[in-house]
Amino acid sequence: MKTRFLLPAATAGILALSLTACGGGGGGGGTTGGGSDAGANLDSRGPITYVQGKDNSNVVRPLIEKWNAAHPDEKVTFKEQTDQADQQHDDLVQNFQAKNADYDVASVDVVWTAEFAAKGWLQPLKDNMAVDTKGMLEPTVEAGSYKGTLYAAPVSSDGGILYYRKDLVPEAPKTWDEMMGMCSIAKQNNIACYAGQFKQYEGLTVNASEAINSAGGSVLNSDGKPNLNTPEAEEGLNNLVEAFKNGNIPAEAITYQEEESRRAFQEGKLLFLRNWPYVYNLATTEGSSQVKDKLGMAALPGKSGPGASSLGGHSAAISVYSDHKATALDFVKFLVEEEQQKFFATQGSLAPVFGALYEDQELVAKLPYLPVLKTSIENAVPRPVTPFYPAVTQAIQENAYAALKGEKPAKDALSDMQKSIETAGAGS
Amino acid sequence: MATELGPTPVKQPASGGTDLHHAPKGVGEDNRILSQGKWASWLLAPTIIALGIVIVYPIISAIVMSFQKDAGLDPVTGLFTEGGPAGIQNYVNWLGQQCAAQGGGTVACPPGTLGGQFWTATGTTFLFTVVTVAFETVLGFWMAMIMARTFKGRGLVRAAVLVPWAIPTAVTAQLWLFMFDFNGIINKLFNVSILWTGSEWPAKWAVIIADTWKTTPFMALLILAGLQMIPAEVYEAAKVDGATAWQRFRLITLPLVKPALMVAILFRTLDALRMFDLPYILTGGANNTTTLSILVINQIRQGFNSAAALSTITFIIIFLVAFIFVRFLGANVVEQSGASGKGKK
Numbered sequence: 001m002k003t004r005f006l007l008p009a010a011t012a013g014i015l016a017l018s019l020t021a022c023g024g025g026g027g028g029g030g031t032t033g034g035g036s037d038a039g040a041n042l043d044s045r046g047p048i049t050y051v052q053g054k055d056n057s058n059v060v061r062p063l064i065e066k067w068n069a070a071h072p073d074e075k076v077t078f079k080e081q082t083d084q085a086d087q088q089h090d091d092l093v094q095n096f097q098a099k100n101a102d103y104d105v106a107s108v109d110v111v112w113t114a115e116f117a118a119k120g121w122l123q124p125l126k127d128n129m130a131v132d133t134k135g136m137l138e139p140t141v142e143a144g145s146y147k148g149t150l151y152a153a154p155v156s157s158d159g160g161i162l163y164y165r166k167d168l169v170p171e172a173p174k175t176w177d178e179m180m181g182m183c184s185i186a187k188q189n190n191i192a193c194y195a196g197q198f199k200q201y202e203g204l205t206v207n208a209s210e211a212i213n214s215a216g217g218s219v220l221n222s223d224g225k226p227n228l229n230t231p232e233a234e235e236g237l238n239n240l241v242e243a244f245k246n247g248n249i250p251a252e253a254i255t256y257q258e259e260e261s262r263r264a265f266q267e268g269k270l271l272f273l274r275n276w277p278y279v280y281n282l283a284t285t286e287g288s289s290q291v292k293d294k295l296g297m298a299a300l301p302g303k304s305g306p307g308a309s310s311l312g313g314h315s316a317a318i319s320v321y322s323d324h325k326a327t328a329l330d331f332v333k334f335l336v337e338e339e340q341q342k343f344f345a346t347q348g349s350l351a352p353v354f355g356a357l358y359e360d361q362e363l364v365a366k367l368p369y370l371p372v373l374k375t376s377i378e379n380a381v382p383r384p385v386t387p388f389y390p391a392v393t394q395a396i397q398e399n400a401y402a403a404l405k406g407e408k409p410a411k412d413a414l415s416d417m418q419k420s421i422e423t424a425g426a427g428s
Numbered sequence: 429m430a431t432e433l434g435p436t437p438v439k440q441p442a443s444g445g446t447d448l449h450h451a452p453k454g455v456g457e458d459n460r461i462l463s464q465g466k467w468a469s470w471l472l473a474p475t476i477i478a479l480g481i482v483i484v485y486p487i488i489s490a491i492v493m494s495f496q497k498d499a500g501l502d503p504v505t506g507l508f509t510e511g512g513p514a515g516i517q518n519y520v521n522w523l524g525q526q527c528a529a530q531g532g533g534t535v536a537c538p539p540g541t542l543g544g545q546f547w548t549a550t551g552t553t554f555l556f557t558v559v560t561v562a563f564e565t566v567l568g569f570w571m572a573m574i575m576a577r578t579f580k581g582r583g584l585v586r587a588a589v590l591v592p593w594a595i596p597t598a599v600t601a602q603l604w605l606f607m608f609d610f611n612g613i614i615n616k617l618f619n620v621s622i623l624w625t626g627s628e629w630p631a632k633w634a635v636i637i638a639d640t641w642k643t644t645p646f647m648a649l650l651i652l653a654g655l656q657m658i659p660a661e662v663y664e665a666a667k668v669d670g671a672t673a674w675q676r677f678r679l680i681t682l683p684l685v686k687p688a689l690m691v692a693i694l695f696r697t698l699d700a701l702r703m704f705d706l707p708y709i710l711t712g713g714a715n716n717t718t719t720l721s722i723l724v725i726n727q728i729r730q731g732f733n734s735a736a737a738l739s740t741i742t743f744i745i746i747f748l749v750a751f752i753f754v755r756f757l758g759a760n761v762v763e764q765s766g767a768s769g770k771g772k773k
Binding site: 086089090117118119120146147199200201251252254255260263264387388390391394395396397398399401402405416417419420422423424425 | 499501506507508527528529530535537538539540541542543609610611621623624625626627711712713714715726728729730
């Protein structure tokens with residue numbers, strides 16, 4: 001009976017083969033510099049799509065409605081992704097890889113910018129396509145740039161804040177050593193002293209980079225090459241290792257992500273907490289919070305002054321495959337306008353990118369952490385800006401984790417980090 | 429034999445063995461079968477083509493990709509450029525845990541690279557598979573034996589047992605993450621302070637416990653289906669002959685339930701070898717809980733082609749395990765028992 005099957009089977013086979021032939025070229029590589037695409041459709045106008053992660057606090061929709069009311073011929077459609085950063089990243093990669101013209105403007109996490117720019121997927125925001133960055137906080141612009149060119153316009157920013165118990169600590173510590181000195185207060189009150197996020201995940205990269213940068217070290221040098229075999233980097237990582245060893249950081253902090261550490265602080269079990277601005281709202285309003293009236297906020301402690309926070313936040317980038325780049329550019333400019341920035345801040349608690357807004361009375365009344373956050377962001381160092389970010393964060397996480405658990409000395413961990421990042425950059 | 433074309437009206441000669449269509453019969457009947465067969469194959473063609481597109485094409489495409497180099501960075505423009513053909517280098521790198529070195533060539537992968545995790549990930553995957561499947565088989569068998577009895581509320585028990593299986597794995601993992609929290613219920617209940625997700629063996633046990641909890645019901649129901657195929661008379665006859673409960677279990681239940689049991693174990697083994705969600709959410713792959721699937725996903729973000737090589741290696745590993753099961757351990761999934769498919773034994 002098999003012979004009768006030959007015809008359709010052969011059809012399927014040929015189809016599969018021909019598809020594969022296409023796949024070999026398209027799917028196999030597909031990562032060429034987009035020189036030609038970047039020059040196309042610059043003046044073209046029409047409906048576009050804006051892609052962003054889940055709009056949890058309902059800020060994007062009202063803004064798009066506002067835009068659409070003013071631009072009936074250049075309407076923006078909102079494509080909402082999931083709330084998982086990894087999935088958002090993968091979704092963008094798939095669509096850019098496929099040169100999908102439907103992804104006109106995308107919200108890009110600060111750590112993806114270099115990767116997407118190096119793949120040639122983002123429209124350089126220069127010459128006719130320039131976006132004015134005057135008045136924006138320097139680190140946010142730096143995080144949206146790759147090799148000196150702006151590829152993504154900063155829309156929202158984020159930085160680490162040191163939360164402390166103002167009922168127990170008279171004045172916030174300015175340096176790491178000062179903070180460690182105050183740990184005796186924690187001991188007297190039978191609570192743990194300090195915690196950040198030390199589980200092996202992206203949060204550990206944030207915390208480890210902060211420790212290294214705050215001590216005067218850096219993960220990558222200005223050429224994007226790893227620069228970890230330095231006494232400064234060692235001192236930074238060792239600060240965390242020592243604190244784990246002598247109990248200033250509680251042992252369970254090795255399992256902490258943002259939420260676990262926030263809960264521990266809110267339950268009154270921590271004297272100091274490094275976390276993002278979102279904690280403020282919850283810690284002061286949640287019914288179960290033990291620290292409602294005892295919450296103090298300060299910039300992260302550094303070596304001799306404010307520490308170097310890791311920078312968070314999102315930027316808006318234009319796809320080189322967009323059919324209507326003039327509209328896309330206008331929409332990006334619209335997103336970073338002061339009025340929209342204010343709306344992001346009040347409605348979504350997203351930190352603005354303009355320095356002046358941090359002194360806006362109305363905003364500060366609503367978000368009292370803004371002055372502290374401004375210091376934090378001004379001193380922030382973008383997480384390593386590199387097209388190999390996934391490999392770099394992997395190298396930092398795995399080795400920092402081993403060091404914090406006491407499995408290897410900080411020096412060895414840093415030298416392994418250095419080697420791992422070197423192999424990533426060596427490009428196989 | 430998927431190509432067997434349904435019930436044909438032809439009476440097979442009693443002698444058997446001779447080919448259906450060359451057996452002497454009326455010419456009109458032969459034509460009818462012919463056109464019927466043609467018609468059927470055209471009807472089946474869309475399915476075959478669809479399968480070709482969604483299964484065959486991606487597999488072949490992945491294999492083709494796995495022989496390409498990952499994109500490298502052009503130091504001058506700062507842009508990625510295509511890597512070009514790599515031969516079997518990606519495979520050699522994974523199996524030998526080699527990473528690209530500065531200035532060409534390869535070095536042993538330092539800690540902190542994905543390449544350095546291949547063999548530990550393989551070991552972890554097999555450890556999880558063997559331990560969880562063993563637990564699930566024993567517990568599942570026990571649960572099936574209980575559910576096979578007649579008692580009041582049996583339907584309710586059978587439905588209730590399915591609950592863990594019905595919950596999406598990601599949700600299960602998140603629930604267990606809360607329970608394994610340092611301040612979570614498990615530490616409180618047993619009055620211990622274990623960092624479940626923060627050290628190697630507790631983390632591994634956390635994954636094993638959560639997986640066993642989730643998939644034992646699946647095992648139990650498959651085994652239950654096998655148990656219900658055993659006619660009650662066999663047991664009655666054994667009882668009359670004076671067999672003890674243990675003898676009945678060993679000499680009747682076990683051999684008769686074996687086909688169903690082997691299929692259940694095969695399914696679970698293949699499933700466990702692909703384990704991803706539980707360790708990914710519980711530990712993020714830290715503390716040596718990175719399975720091959722997690723490694724593939726992490727690698728996709730760093731380079732497609734190398735990830736394609738790794739997924740091909742994973743595919744081959746899983747295929748080999750399935751082959752061993754079917755060929756040597758007699759898991760009978762493919763062939764129908766009885767006259768039609770008398771394959772190798």
